[in-house]
Amino acid sequence: MRVRRLAAWTALPLAVTLGLAACGTGGGSGGASDPDAAVRIEIAEPQHLVPTNTNETSGSQVLSALFSPLVDYDEANKPHEVAADSITSSDNKAWTIKLKPGYTFHNGEKVTADNYLDAWNYGAYAPNGQNSSYFFEKIAGYDDLQGEKPKAKTLSGLKKVDDLTFTVTLTEPYVDFKTMLGYTAFYPLPEAAFSAPGVLAEGYEQAPIGQGPFKMKGNWQHDAKVEVEKYDAFPGQQPKVGGVEFRIYQQPTAAYADVLSDNLDVIKTIPTENLSTAATDLGDRFQQSPASSLQVLAFPTFQKEFSKPEVRKAISMAIDRDEITKSIFKDSQQPARSFVSPVVAGYRENTIGAAGSFDPAKAKAMYEAAGGPKKIELSYNGDGGHKDWIDATCNQLKANLGVECVGTAEPKFADLLTKLKQKQSVGLFRMGWVMDYPSMENYLGPLYSTNGSSNYYGYSNPEFDKLLAEGARAATQDEAVKKYQAAEDLLAQDMPVIPLRFGQNNFGHSTKVKNVHVDLFDRVDLLKIERA
Amino acid sequence: MLRFILRRLLQMVLAFFGTTLIVYALMFAGQGDPIQALAGERPVTAAQRAYLTEKYHLDATGVGGFFYRYLNYLGGLLRGDLGQSLTGRQIGDILAAAWPVTVKLAVIAMAVTILVGVTAGVIAGIRRAGVFDHATLVLTLLVLGIPTIVLAPLAQYFLGVRWPIFPPTAGAQPSLWALLLPGIVLGSLSLATALRLTRTSVSENLRADYVRTARSKGLVRRRIVGVHVLRNSLIPVVTFLGVELGNLMSGAIITEGVFNIPGVGFNLFRGIRTEDGPLVVGIVSVLVVVYLLSNLVVDVLYAVLDPRIRYE
Numbered sequence: 042m043r044v045r046r047l048a049a050w051t052a053l054p055l056a057v058t059l060g061l062a063a064c065g066t067g068g069g070s071g072g073a074s075d076p077d078a079a080v081r082i083e084i085a086e087p088q089h090l091v092p093t094n095t096n097e098t099s100g101s102q103v104l105s106a107l108f109s110p111l112v113d114y115d116e117a118n119k120p121h122e123v124a125a126d127s128i129t130s131s132d133n134k135a136w137t138i139k140l141k142p143g144y145t146f147h148n149g150e151k152v153t154a155d156n157y158l159d160a161w162n163y164g165a166y167a168p169n170g171q172n173s174s175y176f177f178e179k180i181a182g183y184d185d186l187q188g189e190k191p192k193a194k195t196l197s198g199l200k201k202v203d204d205l206t207f208t209v210t211l212t213e214p215y216v217d218f219k220t221m222l223g224y225t226a227f228y229p230l231p232e233a234a235f236s237a238p239g240v241l242a243e244g245y246e247q248a249p250i251g252q253g254p255f256k257m258k259g260n261w262q263h264d265a266k267v268e269v270e271k272y273d274a275f276p277g278q279q280p281k282v283g284g285v286e287f288r289i290y291q292q293p294t295a296a297y298a299d300v301l302s303d304n305l306d307v308i309k310t311i312p313t314e315n316l317s318t319a320a321t322d323l324g325d326r327f328q329q330s331p332a333s334s335l336q337v338l339a340f341p342t343f344q345k346e347f348s349k350p351e352v353r354k355a356i357s358m359a360i361d362r363d364e365i366t367k368s369i370f371k372d373s374q375q376p377a378r379s380f381v382s383p384v385v386a387g388y389r390e391n392t393i394g395a396a397g398s399f400d401p402a403k404a405k406a407m408y409e410a411a412g413g414p415k416k417i418e419l420s421y422n423g424d425g426g427h428k429d430w431i432d433a434t435c436n437q438l439k440a441n442l443g444v445e446c447v448g449t450a451e452p453k454f455a456d457l458l459t460k461l462k463q464k465q466s467v468g469l470f471r472m473g474w475v476m477d478y479p480s481m482e483n484y485l486g487p488l489y490s491t492n493g494s495s496n497y498y499g500y501s502n503p504e505f506d507k508l509l510a511e512g513a514r515a516a517t518q519d520e521a522v523k524k525y526q527a528a529e530d531l532l533a534q535d536m537p538v539i540p541l542r543f544g545q546n547n548f549g550h551s552t553k554v555k556n557v558h559v560d561l562f563d564r565v566d567l568l569k570i571e572r573a
Numbered sequence: 574m575l576r577f578i579l580r581r582l583l584q585m586v587l588a589f590f591g592t593t594l595i596v597y598a599l600m601f602a603g604q605g606d607p608i609q610a611l612a613g614e615r616p617v618t619a620a621q622r623a624y625l626t627e628k629y630h631l632d633a634t635g636v637g638g639f640f641y642r643y644l645n646y647l648g649g650l651l652r653g654d655l656g657q658s659l660t661g662r663q664i665g666d667i668l669a670a671a672w673p674v675t676v677k678l679a680v681i682a683m684a685v686t687i688l689v690g691v692t693a694g695v696i697a698g699i700r701r702a703g704v705f706d707h708a709t710l711v712l713t714l715l716v717l718g719i720p721t722i723v724l725a726p727l728a729q730y731f732l733g734v735r736w737p738i739f740p741p742t743a744g745a746q747p748s749l750w751a752l753l754l755p756g757i758v759l760g761s762l763s764l765a766t767a768l769r770l771t772r773t774s775v776s777e778n779l780r781a782d783y784v785r786t787a788r789s790k791g792l793v794r795r796r797i798v799g800v801h802v803l804r805n806s807l808i809p810v811v812t813f814l815g816v817e818l819g820n821l822m823s824g825a826i827i828t829e830g831v832f833n834i835p836g837v838g839f840n841l842f843r844g845i846r847t848e849d850g851p852l853v854v855g856i857v858s859v860l861v862v863v864y865l866l867s868n869l870v871v872d873v874l875y876a877v878l879d880p881r882i883r884y885e
Contacts, residue, residue: 294831295832
């Protein structure tokens with residue numbers, strides 16, 4: 042009697058379990074080792090899937106499957122042609138772009154010069170409100186497309202020559218223009234994307250048609266996934282997998298748990314809380330590659346107490362970068378002592394010189410001689426996991442400079458920016474920068490030139506602005522780099538910001554894939570990834 | 574009874590509009606710079622700012638601006654249009670995709686709570702001070718002491734990754750099996766409370782006069798417990814469960830995040846993070862309706878459980 046009762050008690054949960062498991066087969070992943078099966082890559086919900094409107098990594102990861110760029114970057118991060126046959130210019134002002142023949146959109150349309158012109162005009166036209174429209178600002182006629190009622194609908198600097206050739210005229214010579222063309226904003230759009238000239242068809246974004254190695258499989262399933270499959274008519278290098286499922290996660294920790302149990306193939310950014318165990322959890326499936334990001338502490342140089350470069354240098358010298366990257370970031374980032382990232386041509390190690398070497402005694406003497414403030418405030422956004430390193434930095438400043446130091450959290454980065462724009466006193470503040478395209482200029486112009494889009498520190502140096510302009514107008518890239526380096530040296534003298542850390546991609550993959558590479562733009566290289 | 578329900582439904586309409594007003598006002602007052610919040614740390618171009626400002630009337634500020642925007646929203650609402658989120662998606666679509674999975678999760682959590690919590694509570698109440706009673710007391714204390722933010726990742730790690738019994742995440746179209754673990758985690762907190770409530774209630778009622786009368790009448794123990802005691806003991810439990818149903822749906826922010834379930838909590842969290850006023854108002858308004866409905870059901874159930882309670 043007792044035994045029978047016991048059997049009943051064990052049988053009941055078992056039956057329920059089996060019943061549930063049987064229900065579950067529909068949703069589970071196939072998991073067989075089919076070489077053509079889709080690989081599953083983690084992304085966040087993209088904000089948009091229109092090339093000129095996509096400037097975050099999740100969207101550009103998906104678009105990198107659907108589109109083939111005009112240029113891509115080699116190991117040394119120099120551009121080489123992909124969908125373009127040649128990109129040439131004699132004066133860096135008038136550029137001729139020849140397309141490779143044979144490319145077709147996923148709906149069968151042939152790719153022509155018009156597709157590029159239509160897409161770029163759409164992107165530059167201000168009333169369309171495209172996030173990446175500023176990428177076109179160097180092209181002649183951009184200003185006429187701005188404002189509430191623009192004077193023109195198309196860029197005067199874009200001219201079609203024949204079906205596979207078009208010319209781009211810039212307002213000013215720009216030596217890095219070819220480098221820019223690898224960015225997401227410069228993909229073409231098919232005729233099917235437009236319902237009328239210059240009007241994007243409703244619903245295009247739900248299933249974008251591109252000319253890349255993969256085509257959409259069904260629609261974008263918001264908050265769930267985007268599936269793509271191999272496009273057989275793609276004339277370029279064919280991918281080694283049959284398709285990709287971009288699975289949408291809100292929290293990276295959930296994605297990490299899925300990678301550990303082979304439910305997901307690639308996680309592009311291992312969450313900080315898992316970094317210390319990632320090496321043991323994943324073994325050699327935990328990998329690192331250089332990324333373009335740069336973390337800095339910036340000075341409001343418009344405030345009197347921080348106006349002296351000596352004060353700024355002394356603070357830099359009082360921070361032990363190596364210790365913080367090691368103990369707080371577990372070597373997931375690298376200490377930085379330059380204003381440009383090692384991933385761009387022209388990078389030099391340790392351009393900030395003595396200000397980058399940790400020397401508490403000298404820092405304190407210098408700080409006191411220059412009359413630095415007795416109290417330092419470090420502002421940061423509380424939603425980005427910055428508290429630990431800000432507190433550590435504060436402690437170092439307290440110990441090494443003998444000042445009071447507090448970390449102040451703003452809820453979001455936007456709140457910090459609002460205060461800065463109103464020139465409210467926030468003390469030193471943290472900033473991060475991710476490049477748009479691999480060029481030194483991209484680390485200098487927007488951040489430190491007088492009218493730079495992200496110059497929140499009020500830094501203005503006419504000499505610096507002049508060098509940057511000369512660099513952009515230089516005849517060759519090598520000459521440009523020389524000018525940019527001279528400009529960087531000026532920054533090292535003035536120290537408007539303290540470079541702290543260069544980013545790295547810390548990614549991991551399941552046992553089911555191999556050859557996983559994450560590029561400078563935090564995208565998985567879909568042409569290299571393979572099933573294991 | 575019917576009049577009572579009708580009256581409550583009418584009150585509900587008022588409560589609904591009241592909440593939208595309050596939530597809209599709160600979101601409006603707390604709004605910093607939603608355009609920058611959407612862009613994160615990337616710079617926002619002037620053209621993009623102008624475009625979004627015009628599209629969402631973000632330049633309408635102050636009291637006049639508030640009423641302009643709120644009435645605009647209300648007008649859309651009456652036409653069945655919940656508006657657009659800042660990324661241009663229809664909020665109606667977002668909610669339509671998010672609700673089914675959240676409801677599924679809440680139903681599983683509720684089922685777990687009722688099946689395990691009430692059953693174990695009755696047993697513990699009958700065998701008061703026994704081994705089972707003590708064991709459940711310690712266990713529930715433990716569960717009540719661990720917040721979901723700890724419990725959910727622990728359950729995921731041990732039952733999903735270490736010993737892969739359950740899939741570690743559920744995803745957007747989860748099977749019942751994949752939702753079971755998040756459901757248990759979500760339900761565990763209310764399970765513990767329900768268990769303790771039932772236990773106390775049952776053990777108290779067991780000493781009531783009517784039980785003694787029933788026993789002296791010679792009724793079998795099973796009937797005394799199953800019909801008389803249970804029915805009377807369930808009143809506080811039902812009150813609790815009714816409120817909890819609303820909690821389960823809105824309070825699943827952590828659980829849905831950990832198990833990657835794109836439900837209501839998941840979207841609410843995103844809405845708050847990106848200062849997406851219309852999205853938050855839309856979700857909260859529907860949540861209010863859920864709360865009001867579940868409270869109505871509770872009130873009706875009172876009358877069913879206890880004939881002494883009447884509504885007129």
